[in-house]
Amino acid sequence: MPLAEAVTLGQYVPGTSFLHRMDPRVKLLITLFFLVILFFINKISGYCFFLVILFLLVKTCGISLKYLFKGLKPILILILFTLIAQGLFSGEGRILFSWGIITISDVGLWKALFMSMRLAMLVFVTTLLTLVTSPIDLTDGMDRMLSFLTYLKFPIHEVAMMMTIALRFIPTLLDETDKIIKAQISRGAPLDRGNIFKRLKALISVFIPLFVSAFRRADELAQAMESRCYRGGVGRTRMKEMRPSLLDLWGTLIALGIGSSTALFNFLPYWFL
Numbered sequence: 001m002p003l004a005e006a007v008t009l010g011q012y013v014p015g016t017s018f019l020h021r022m023d024p025r026v027k028l029l030i031t032l033f034f035l036v037i038l039f040f041i042n043k044i045s046g047y048c049f050f051l052v053i054l055f056l057l058v059k060t061c062g063i064s065l066k067y068l069f070k071g072l073k074p075i076l077i078l079i080l081f082t083l084i085a086q087g088l089f090s091g092e093g094r095i096l097f098s099w100g101i102i103t104i105s106d107v108g109l110w111k112a113l114f115m116s117m118r119l120a121m122l123v124f125v126t127t128l129l130t131l132v133t134s135p136i137d138l139t140d141g142m143d144r145m146l147s148f149l150t151y152l153k154f155p156i157h158e159v160a161m162m163m164t165i166a167l168r169f170i171p172t173l174l175d176e177t178d179k180i181i182k183a184q185i186s187r188g189a190p191l192d193r194g195n196i197f198k199r200l201k202a203l204i205s206v207f208i209p210l211f212v213s214a215f216r217r218a219d220e221l222a223q224a225m226e227s228r229c230y231r232g233g234v235g236r237t238r239m240k241e242m243r244p245s246l247l248d249l250w251g252t253l254i255a256l257g258i259g260s261s262t263a264l265f266n267f268l269p270y271w272f273l
Contacts, residue, residue, distance in 0.1 A: 017061040024141030030255040046265030071127035139164040
């Protein structure tokens with residue numbers, strides 16, 4: 001599978017669902033609200049409930065669930081490290097198995113599962129935001145939402161533009177990396193054979209053309225923006241003005257309902273996971 005298809009962060013899936021049509025500022029605030037809620041959940045049942053609601057939202061947008069799970073691939077190593085660190089080296093609670101520095105306890109296994117689910121939920125929420133919001137809308141939403149920072153001489157438009165360009169070019173650079181790897185393998189580079197040291201050394205033949213390609217694309221983008229008289233956020237006007245609608249109000253109420261329902265799991269009896 002090409003690398004660009006394996007990573008969904010930064011990809012946008014066009015659609016006409018209510019999430020696609022919501023104001024990007026409202027979607028950013030709702031995403032931030034969900035991220036905060038996830039850090040206050042202290043029961044696995046709360047994460048399971050939130051996961052079910054998230055899957056229902058994805059299905060209403062006409063997006064396949066595989067896009068969400070693809071978003072986990074870049075952090076699988078981090079999730080695996082969390083599982084190992086919490087599950088095998090935590091001595092809290094009742095000891096289930098002990099051998100040398102390895103200590104498996106019931107509390108350690110619980111924390112390993114808990115932290116892994118939290119990481120997965122964080123990735124799911126941010127991935128859903130990029131799937132239903134175009135890069136241009138994300139830039140405009142961040143620019144409008146944080147426009148008050150311009151009074152503090154903070155270049156919020158430029159920062160929002162850089163973040164959006166970075167997200168937009170993630171799939172492009174991954175696709176470029178995949179092409180370079182295939183081209184170097186066809187030339188005999190030992191990227192798919194040999195020991196780990198030979199493969200790491202062979203990666204130099206991938207990184208150098210990748211950096212050259214990235215700088216070339218950056219230069220082409222800068223020339224294209226200059227040819228269109230782009231001068232940053234000063235005096236910038238927009239063809240379409242953002243105005244919250246009734247749909248955004250309903251979306252906010254639904255988000256508050258989901259967050260409140262998820263938070264209720266923290267007050268359930270201790271035996272309810």
